[in-house]
Amino acid sequence: MSAKSKLSTLILILSLVFLYAGCLAFAKQDPELKQCTHQCRVQQQYDEKQKEECVRTCEEYHREKKDRESLKEVGQDPDVEFHPGGELSECQSRCVGLAGEVRQLCLFRCQQKWRRDHASRWEEEGKKQSKEDAEDEGEEEKHNPYVFEDKHFSTAIKTGKGRVDLLTKFTHDSDILRGIENYRLALLVASPKSFVVPNHFDANAIFVVTQGRGTLTLIHEDKRESFNIETGDIIHVRAGTPLYLINRDDNEKLFIVKLLQPINQPDHYEVFYGAGGAKPESFYETFSTEILEAALKTSRDKLERFFDKQGKGPFLEASREQIEAMSSHEEGSKGGGLWPFGSESKSKSAFNLFRKREPSHCNRYGQLFEVEEDEFKRLKDFDLRVSYANITKGCMSAPFYNSRAIKIAIVVKGEGYFEMVSPPVSPKSSQEDSGGRKSGSRYQKISSRLRSDTVFVVPAGHPFVTVASRNNNLEILCFEVNIENNVRYLLAGEGNYVQQFEKEAKELAFKSKEEEVDRIFGNQDEEFFFPGPRQQRGRDYE
Numbered sequence: 407m408s409a410k411s412k413l414s415t416l417i418l419i420l421s422l423v424f425l426y427a428g429c430l431a432f433a434k435q436d437p438e439l440k441q442c443t444h445q446c447r448v449q450q451q452y453d454e455k456q457k458e459e460c461v462r463t464c465e466e467y468h469r470e471k472k473d474r475e476s477l478k479e480v481g482q483d484p485d486v487e488f489h490p491g492g493e494l495s496e497c498q499s500r501c502v503g504l505a506g507e508v509r510q511l512c513l514f515r516c517q518q519k520w521r522r523d524h525a526s527r528w529e530e531e532g533k534k535q536s537k538e539d540a541e542d543e544g545e546e547e548k549h550n551p552y553v554f555e556d557k558h559f560s561t562a563i564k565t566g567k568g569r570v571d572l573l574t575k576f577t578h579d580s581d582i583l584r585g586i587e588n589y590r591l592a593l594l595v596a597s598p599k600s601f602v603v604p605n606h607f608d609a610n611a612i613f614v615v616t617q618g619r620g621t622l623t624l625i626h627e628d629k630r631e632s633f634n635i636e637t638g639d640i641i642h643v644r645a646g647t648p649l650y651l652i653n654r655d656d657n658e659k660l661f662i663v664k665l666l667q668p669i670n671q672p673d674h675y676e677v678f679y680g681a682g683g684a685k686p687e688s689f690y691e692t693f694s695t696e697i698l699e700a701a702l703k704t705s706r707d708k709l710e711r712f713f714d715k716q717g718k719g720p721f722l723e724a725s726r727e728q729i730e731a732m733s734s735h736e737e738g739s740k741g742g743g744l745w746p747f748g749s750e751s752k753s754k755s756a757f758n759l760f761r762k763r764e765p766s767h768c769n770r771y772g773q774l775f776e777v778e779e780d781e782f783k784r785l786k787d788f789d790l791r792v793s794y795a796n797i798t799k800g801c802m803s804a805p806f807y808n809s810r811a812i813k814i815a816i817v818v819k820g821e822g823y824f825e826m827v828s829p830p831v832s833p834k835s836s837q838e839d840s841g842g843r844k845s846g847s848r849y850q851k852i853s854s855r856l857r858s859d860t861v862f863v864v865p866a867g868h869p870f871v872t873v874a875s876r877n878n879n880l881e882i883l884c885f886e887v888n889i890e891n892n893v894r895y896l897l898a899g900e901g902n903y904v905q906q907f908e909k910e911a912k913e914l915a916f917k918s919k920e921e922e923v924d925r926i927f928g929n930q931d932e933e934f935f936f937p938g939p940r941q942q943r944g945r946d947y948e
């Protein structure tokens with residue numbers, strides 16, 4: 407079947423569905439998707455692939471529709487826009503003769519097609535934005551030492567069953583982040599039913615599970631500690647603690663974000679595999695054979711055969727029985743969930759961000775979960791707070807700054823962008839004392855699109871804001887280091903710091919009547935999360 411007739415059949419199906427759905431628009435469960443999918447499956451002229459594609463289009467359409475509805479809820483204008491110029495408007499012009507829902511559908515199809523044709527649009531737009539900004543600021547290329555993307559991760563370990571990606575040093579091309587040079591960030595991804603062989607490393611670490619289900623075992627001096635881990639679990643691992651890990655899910659990958667604080671060198675840590683063999687190479691084997699013979703009281707041949715067996719690398723496949731046996735069976739040991747009731751031993755190493763807790767800020771525009779030092783004492787070792795922001799699509803966080811904490815943030819899900827106020831930045835080579843600014847503005851706007859695994863750093867005192875795209879919630883995991891005595895100064899919305907000024911200070915500072923100042927700074931009465939910008943400059947980032 408030609409692409410054209412395929413398209414028209416699809417439009418026909420979707421319009422039928424639309425009419426059908428019209429009658430049921432208020433039924434509780436949206437039957438539209440079901441009906442649409444059904445229609446796809448019974449098209450005899452479709453082969454399997456075409457049926458699948460048809461189903462996918464139904465799903466896309468349905469998702470889009472829901473998005474539009476939820477945008478309406480948060481006061482955004484979701485109406486299909488006419489984009490002037492280019493293929494899109496040409497396609498859209500074909501919808502002009504149509505009316506009502508069929509027209510909407512036609513417009514939708516155009517948008518879908520346009521999106522597909524511009525799958526790499528994001529990339530291009532991102533580049534364009536950087537260029538524009540560079541032009542604005544008369545720079546050759548925008549230098550952004552605060553943001554780290556895919557290219558800044560190197561793969562430390564990669565096997566069929568999993569991988570570890572290590573982020574470059576925070577100071578890799580700028581001294582601006584010297585304050586956190588003794589932290590490293592790594593991402594571990596373990597395939598379903600895999601086993602990560604026992605290892606230890608010369609760094610203190612905080613692990614945060616961002617997806618999946620596993621079991622982590624720590625070997626302490628006098629006991630073994632195993633706990634089942636799941637999304638939101640925060641685990642503290644002291645330097646040098648031997649540990650092993652399984653992904654005990656049959657289907658889902660296990661994702662762990664690790665913040666590491668190396669011991670021996672400020673910005674570098676090493677992983678040591680004791681158990682293992684040829685691969686991962688066991689450190690036992692590094693000793694001279696005569697030492698090993700004596701230490702293990704075993705003959706050379708036996709040892710050679712013994713240490714030669716394991717050759718599959720640090721991520722291994724485990725059988726269902728092995729997984730089952732290693733999963734923690736103790737009721738209370740689930741993901742540190744026994745807090746605050748747990749026995750001392752278990753609750754000390756793990757804590758869940760989400761379970762049995764209220765967010766510290768919550769409205770329909772977003773949620774913020776935070777773990778304070780005194781809730782999870784182990785964080786004290788790090789002078790750290792772990793937090794998780796879930797910004798509703800189309801919404802934004804309040805602009806604020808931290809008085810002394812440095813925020814290391816990683817996007818877990820969704821996309822959007824952030825803007826931050828920074829003193830002008832220049833590459834490492836041409837850094838001068840900040841007193842020696844050449845010209846123009848005291849500040850520079852740092853901005854970047856955000857998407858899964860983008861890491862960005864917000865230094866102390868730097869005002870910033872994050873915005874979720876219109877399509878998806880933006881979920882960000884944050885490590886805030888230097889948290890002791892930190893104050894979060896909100897710059898807008900309920901509780902913003904200007905509201906605390908005296909009358910005279912307000913009037914002098916803004917050269918306006920107090921009422922005027924109060925009107926401006928009192929107008930936004932939401933706290934911490936707001937509806938996002940209507941005209942997003944960040945449209946470029948969507």
Ligand SMILES: *[C@@H]1O[C@H](CO)[C@@H](O)[C@H](O)[C@H]1NC(C)=O
Binds near residue numbers: 796
């Ligand atoms: C974030 O919010 C969305 C929508 O409210 C919800 O479905 C999702 O589970 C939330 N994520 C977390 C980690 O709580």
